[in-house]
Amino acid sequence: MKRKLKIVNADVFADGQLKKASIVVNDGIIEEILEGDRFEPFDGEILDCTGKIVLPGSIDTHVHIREPGSEERETFLTGTMAAANGGVTTVLEHPISVPPPYNSEILENRINIAKPQMVVDCGFYGALGTESIGNVKDMKEHGIVSFKTFLQEPMKGREREFKGLTISDDYNLLKAMEEAHKYDMMMAFHAENDDIIKGITKELTDSGRVDTKAHYESRPIVAEIECIIKLLVLAKAADTRILICHITTSEAMKILKTAKEQGIKVIVETCPQYIFTSEEECIDLGPMAKCNPPIRKKDDVDKIWDYINDGTVDIIGSDHGPYIIEEKMPGYDNIFKAPAGFPGLETRVPLMLDAVNKGKMTLAKMVELICENPAKIFKLDHKKGFIKPGLDADFMIVDMTKSYTIDKNKMYTKGRDVAELFNERKVQGYIEKVILRGNTVMEDGVVKDSMAGYGQLIKPYQ
Template sequence: MEQLDVIIKNGKVVLPTGVSETDIGIKDGKIVVLKKGITTKAKTTWDAENQYIFPGMIDVHVHFSEPGREHWEGFHTGSMMMAAGGCTTYFDMPLNGIPSTVNQEALDQKAKLGNEKSFVDFSLWGGLVPGNEIDLEALANSGVIGFKAFLSTTGNKEFEAVDDITLLNGMKIIAKLNKVLALHSESAAITNWLKEEKEKAGKFSADDYLKTRPIMAEVEAVQRAIYYAELTGCPLHFVHISSAEAMEKIAQAKQKGMNITVETCPHYLLFTHDHLRELGTVAKCAPPLREKEEQQKLISLLIEDQFDMISSDHSPCPYDLKDPTVYNLFQAWGGISGGQFSLLSMVELAVKHNIPFETVAKWTASVPAERFGLSDRKGKIVEGADADLAIVTLEQSYTVSEENYYAKHKQTLYMGHTFPCQVVGTFIRGDVVVKDGKIVADQPEGSWVKPEGYTVVN
């Protein structure tokens, strides 16, 4: 064999079949050989002794707010943050930019910025909002990974929640386009009514906020979406599910053969409503962090392998939108900043609950790739795949600080949290982006990744 570009030797490689002590040979951005004791010469060698090599994480749910709100988070800082956490491909949601990604022009604008600024690869969601049903086909033809809609009020005038008729019409079109609809599933009627009741009573505490977004609001929206998917044949992906009862509805639909996947987020597994009580706005999200009993149910479901994938739902904002001295809890932005910590979180949970690392790799890489049409090149450590890799050590802990968090705004629920592991290296298509936990790439090298075989639909 001709000279390789990179050899990663002596590592514990997380393969689909389990962890194997093998070497990885990389050429032209691809994994070209997997075997113990590669003797071919290479330009660069990485000694991964006592390190685990995971497939690079594919985070299907992040909010980078460029264009229009780069001061919230943009592709440059956002992608460095993802790389530092071992993520090599992320899917940017359509709602927080100005304009939102709801038509061809907005998609092209966002893609251009991503190609110029992202340190790792990315895919783009399109949006389903009232009035843009006519734009869905063009977005699909241009290579969006899927579509996103809200069943609860968004708090964003550029991206409104769908009404039931828009949802049904959109689902019918998306099914024809052979795409997936991702849904934020909380009942707008229930949550808005409860919020109004609390505001009338002048009640704005953490407990009051939790009561305005009860589990039944999530369950009602999930069940309604499942009914509509039965009518229309639309594939669904439920984002950031936070309750066991909603998971039960999804499991029942899957058992009927429906085309559905589901994610949860690390913050629902590592944190509880007590953190909202203690820390205030930095821990506010929607759906909210649940009580300890519900968190334990979610962890049990994780151990039982009931979630298809894990995503961060990285949803940052400037400090003033989270400042508890300026806004009461209801007024503060609802989102958790933490995209850098998803793989670390799952390794922590795996170590604590004896979950195999290949299962972590399934949740964070292979299932996202398979679900959204990227498995021809991403998601697994196999010969012929992109050399997208995250190198993790269990010999060093990692405590989150302002100095090592790469997001634009350092305000995060994870601040001060200590993980029993650390991402020491990240490769994107064979190039080292992160080494010893620090960004070492000279310039952005990421590009827009489109699903396999996307075609124009007539």
């Protein structure tokens, strides 16, 4: 591994803006940022980035690799190679493995499986279910970045994946929030009212509806809103910091904006599938576009952008959820038989760069949503999220002028066969190179599996 690196002739994103500068990296850490075009002799490797911009490596706040348990869908090797390919230098991995990491022994086992395979750095969520409320302190001490909780009974047939990860009654939910608050831990939630969804799904299937549209109808906007309001009420009572994952509707955004103004400690995440496509655009993809909550109608999608640009949305995670094609295929005959989710690690940053080029948001807003805010919210900004001296030398080298077409066949995720949602979309803004702690992990679409084990475990500062 090389010790000294100098990036020269680039437009570097530092202090909230692009500036002509050189970056000196020593032993994986940013040593100095030299503004302007200065030429000084240098005794290490020089990387000329003329015409390119240098951004902080992205942190993906919402990733499902699922190992151990579902290695046919993804492993830490393929998942972190996909991350590197998509400009992501830090993966925050959600706790749906078999079993979910709801105690420190399971967590440590999971980390031991991941470490030798990791191409990029990883932080881990812990599971917090009714049976594991007593484990909050111990899990914090083991360095998890947040807890994640689902608010329903484990899904039928997926009980082993959801053990210790669900709280289905409000008494235990409040208790869990109080315990999390006691140890200054954040809780992340999938926010949809399961009673409403179950009831409507039964109505639909009883009447013979198993078509693609039935899935969209089975998860109406009110299910998201009801759940979010409940979470806000309880979080306010327990004074707990909560993260609401993958918000999909402008109505929910409006409520969250008000909640933030009132001082409720709520972090708002949305995902590319809720802002770069719509139900109308992707309904023909059937099970390949199935996710929970579902992709919403164009009208709602357009309105979400106002909440991205006014600061209501804090972070954009991918909700990377790979499946093999055999799992998705039954969904063409009966949408309820297909699992929800699709890969997203390799399309999230490209779509965001394209949105900057199209004028939908500024470059500074993009960096805030996928680098800076994730680092601050998960207490990783002592190492990640910014280009400044003392932090890890994690960069994306980007050619903002280059257009290309997203090709699922060039992806590293094992779920590439089901990555139809943004396949063949033309985007502008090409990630030429990804650097993690001073070393190249991706160059021109190539990630080498020889980098397995280079990625490190990242823990929040206490």
